[in-house]
Amino acid sequence: MTDDLLGRHRAVLPDWLALYYEEPIEITHGEGRHVWDAQGNRYLDFFGGILTTMTAHALPEVTKAVSEQAGRIIHSSTLYLNRPMVELAERIAQLSGIPNARVFFTTSGTEANDTALLLATAYRRSNTVLAMRNSYHGRSFSSVGITGNRGWSPTSLSPLQALYVHGGVRTRGPYAHLGDADFIAACVEDLVDLLGHTRAPAALIAEPIQGVGGFTSPPDGLYAAFREVLRERGILWIADEVQTGWGRTGEHFWGWQAHGRNGPPDIMTFAKGIGNGMSIGGVVARSEIMNCLDSNSISTFGGTQITMAAGLANLNYLLEHDLQGNARRVGGLLIERLRAAAAQVPAVREVRGRGLMIGIEITEPGTDTADPKAAAAVLEAAREGGLLIGKGGGHNTSSLRVAPPLSLNVAEAEEGAAILENALRSIQ
Numbered sequence: 290m291t292d293d294l295l296g297r298h299r300a301v302l303p304d305w306l307a308l309y310y311e312e313p314i315e316i317t318h319g320e321g322r323h324v325w326d327a328q329g330n331r332y333l334d335f336f337g338g339i340l341t342t343m344t345a346h347a348l349p350e351v352t353k354a355v356s357e358q359a360g361r362i363i364h365s366s367t368l369y370l371n372r373p374m375v376e377l378a379e380r381i382a383q384l385s386g387i388p389n390a391r392v393f394f395t396t397s398g399t400e401a402n403d404t405a406l407l408l409a410t411a412y413r414r415s416n417t418v419l420a421m422r423n424s425y426h427g428r429s430f431s432s433v434g435i436t437g438n439r440g441w442s443p444t445s446l447s448p449l450q451a452l453y454v455h456g457g458v459r460t461r462g463p464y465a466h467l468g469d470a471d472f473i474a475a476c477v478e479d480l481v482d483l484l485g486h487t488r489a490p491a492a493l494i495a496e497p498i499q500g501v502g503g504f505t506s507p508p509d510g511l512y513a514a515f516r517e518v519l520r521e522r523g524i525l526w527i528a529d530e531v532q533t534g535w536g537r538t539g540e541h542f543w544g545w546q547a548h549g550r551n552g553p554p555d556i557m558t559f560a561k562g563i564g565n566g567m568s569i570g571g572v573v574a575r576s577e578i579m580n581c582l583d584s585n586s587i588s589t590f591g592g593t594q595i596t597m598a599a600g601l602a603n604l605n606y607l608l609e610h611d612l613q614g615n616a617r618r619v620g621g622l623l624i625e626r627l628r629a630a631a632a633q634v635p636a637v638r639e640v641r642g643r644g645l646m647i648g649i650e651i652t653e654p655g656t657d658t659a660d661p662k663a664a665a666a667v668l669e670a671a672r673e674g675g676l677l678i679g680k681g682g683g684h685n686t687s688s689l690r691v692a693p694p695l696s697l698n699v700a701e702a703e704e705g706a707a708i709l710e711n712a713l714r715s716i717q
């Protein structure tokens with residue numbers, strides 16, 4: 290970097306603002322599933338899909354909608370009627386599967402979860418919240434207060450009382466050796482035991498598949514089983530769909546649907562890629578929960594016309610091109626290909642995933658001991674090969690995360706798999 294952007298970054302931004310790579314890259318532009326850095330290197334982007342870019346980089350439909358809206362009006366999201374906000378809310382309410390759904394827009398996943406916690410605690414008149422071990426829900430005062438992943442929850446004196454539940458991670462912890470049905474039964478027993486010692490909690494907040502936690506894979510039906518216990522006690526279920534929503538898992542439109550036997554969640558949150566880079570977060574809840582607040586509460590930027598225009602164009606593209614089906618098909622191929630490659634590399638403990646949400650667990654060969662250094666080496670080697678992937682998995686960040694934009698095609702999946710295969714082999 291000719292003007293020492295890294296030095297300037299380090300001098301002025303917080304130390305805790307994480308940067309990937311020994312030599313961090315500056316991304317300057319993108320198209321489709323590719324991005325370019327300031328030196329002109331091109332990368333296949335197998336991580337941006339879970340961050341900002343649900344469908345594709347620089348998607349013309351979204352660019353057009355955003356620029357047209359920017360040239361027309363960007364005003365307060367509320368106080369005046371806001372047509373694109375009403376339209377996107379109608380679409381999301383209908384897609385959510387939640388009866389009598391009301392939608393509130395925010396600017397981030399953090400603010401969405403904050404709002405969900407505000408609603409649940411107000412509705413239930415309890416400041417105790419159940420959360421999953423190894424979870425991530427954001428960086429605000431309340432969301433760090435309940436985030437289970439210690440690597441991402443700086444000390445907070447949040448007045449919320451958090452209680453942590455087992456089950457989000459299938460491969461580690463006391464029940465890892467059990468089969469799926471016994472695993473679920475053990476986690477339910479643990480939950481009942483935990484509840485026996487506490488004042489009635491407001492809600493359980495959970496990511497159907499943990500994102501920052503490493504694309505973990507709890508058995509299908511776990512949250513449905515939890516739901517029975519919660520419902521008997523009036524405890525709400527908040528599904529954090531910030532990473533699992535919009536068809537990413539291929540089989541389902543929402544991650545909670547793998548646990549839907551006992552109905553949809555009471556509250557659901559979303560964010561990240563729905564605006565394809567424009568800041569949209571939001572909360573969906575049954576009307577009596579959404580309407581339980583006893584005074585006004587607005588978000589100046591949550592739901593502005595420009596972000597809503599982006600969200601509508603992006604959602605239309607997703608549905609018209611059946612990107613959920615694409616995630617299922619192309620993701621299925623990619624998982625198969627990566628599993629075959631991983632079988633040759635003893636440091637790969639597991640390749641897990643659904644659709645275009647794939648986790649690769651790196652351990653010391655033949656053991657369950659996390660190997661963050663080897664995982665970091667794979668990340669670097671992939672980048673040298675022209676592929677961007679992500680990391681995750683607790684403070685021992687030994688999971689690699691693969692989450693391309695949902696429009697990934699077969700040729701790109703093959704190309705990325707070949708690069709990743711070489712990167713995995715390079716750590717042997």
Ligand code: PMP
Pocket residue numbers: 396397398399400402425426427428496500501529530531532560561570
């Ligand atoms: N929930 C989950 C599951 C997330 O992965 C994230 C972001 N990593 C958030 C909430 C917070 O979203 P944001 O960064 O937009 O505040």
